[in-house]
Amino acid sequence: MSTTTPPFIKKGALFGLVSPAGRIDSDVISRAGVFLERNGFRSRRGKYVTHxxxxxxxxxxxxxxxxxxxxxxPEVEVIWCCRGGYGTLRIIDALDFSRMPVQPKWLVGFSDISVIHATLQNxxxxxxxxxxxxxxxxxxxNYGAEWNHLLDILQGHDIVYRTPANIxxxxGTSAGxxxxxxxxxLAAMTGTRYDFDPRGKILFIEEVGEQLYHLDRMMYQLRLSGKLEHLKGLIVGHLTDMKDGKIPFGxxxxxxxxxxxxxxxxxxLFDFPSGHESPNEPLLMGAQVHLQVTDEGGLVVYYI
Structure with a gap:
């Protein structure tokens, strides 16, 4: 099955702002509009975006x-999810994405929005x-580099990521x-129709605020289900505010x-700069990537 890549956008493209999960303050939506306008793009708020x-x-x-x-x-070229939190899993099976392969558009977000990425890719x-x-x-x-990179990647500019050495x-070298x-x-979607087939895939993972034994359990879930065995590579992003118990995990x-x-x-590859910290570099999920890890660090290159 061939991969569908949405058309890269140009100045003046319309971003649709939605909140599929947690509630959000109206000031955030205003900041998004200002950011997009300053960079030559338009925005349209969802009817319930701040409900x-x-x-x-x-x-x-x-x-x-x-x-x-x-x-x-048909006017919206980018669906920009305003925040994560929790709630996307509750609504995913009521959404109709059948237009996406025929009239593809970009969807941007992370954290709880991983549910939508899984739907689009799998x-x-x-x-x-x-x-x-x-x-x-x-x-x-005061926008960091990741914000320019987000707009660059949506406009089709080449993105090459290099990360420092990590013990x-x-x-190794791989592609997938x-x-x-x-x-x-990802763990919550195991066994559902949104679950992923690991064959030929490079898996990216990130996490925030979890107990260490929860992380260990989720990783063993991937291992015992055969997910890890059949991967082509693994990229580990931010592991933010991870918590230990009264008795150390070790x-x-x-x-x-x-x-x-x-x-x-x-x-x-560890410590890729993406997840619940800054910088949160954008990743093209579903795209073919070349992954190289040497004693000098990591290299991630997309093939579009």
Missing amino acids: EHYQFSGTDEERIDDLQAMIDD NYNTVSVHGPMPVNLPADN LNKQ QLIGGNLSL NSAREIIRNITEHYDYPV
Whole structure:
């Protein structure tokens, strides 16, 4: 099955702003509009983008309506999810993405939005962007490099990532289709129709705020289900605010992942700058990537 890559955008492209998960302050939406306007793009707010229903940005039905409207709107070229949190898994099976392979458009987000990336890659083989969201925009408008890189990647500019040496890295060279996202969401989708086939894939994972033994359990879930065995490579992003118990687990988050993957013969790259910290570099999920890990560090190059 061939991969569908949405058309790269040009100045004046319309971004649709939606909140499929957690509630968000209206100031964040305003900052997103300012950021896009300063860079020559337009924005359109979802009808319920700042609604509140307990911890969610509107009821399930409202969030479904907003996201579906952006999927179906022929003028919208980029669907930019405003934040993560929790809630996307509750609505994913009510959404119709069948237009995406026929009239593809970009979808951008990370964390809880990993659910949508999984849907696009595993069900529709469509490329999307794991990248920063409006909630991450700095209030002082002092934008870091990842924001320029996000717009660059959407406009089709070449992106090459180089990372420094890491003692935990496993050296090697590989190529495959990049998939993944937040590890907790990947674990939650195991056994569902949004689950991934690891064959020929390079898996990216990141995590935030988890107990170390939870991380260990999720990694063993991937191992016991055969996911890790059949990968072509593994890229580990930010592991943010990981927590230990009163009785120490005995390994750091990175060591847990390294120990569980040490018997496989593919390259493993640690500390890729993407996830719940800054910089949160954008990744083209679903695209073919070349991964090289040497004693000097890592290299990630896309093939579009």
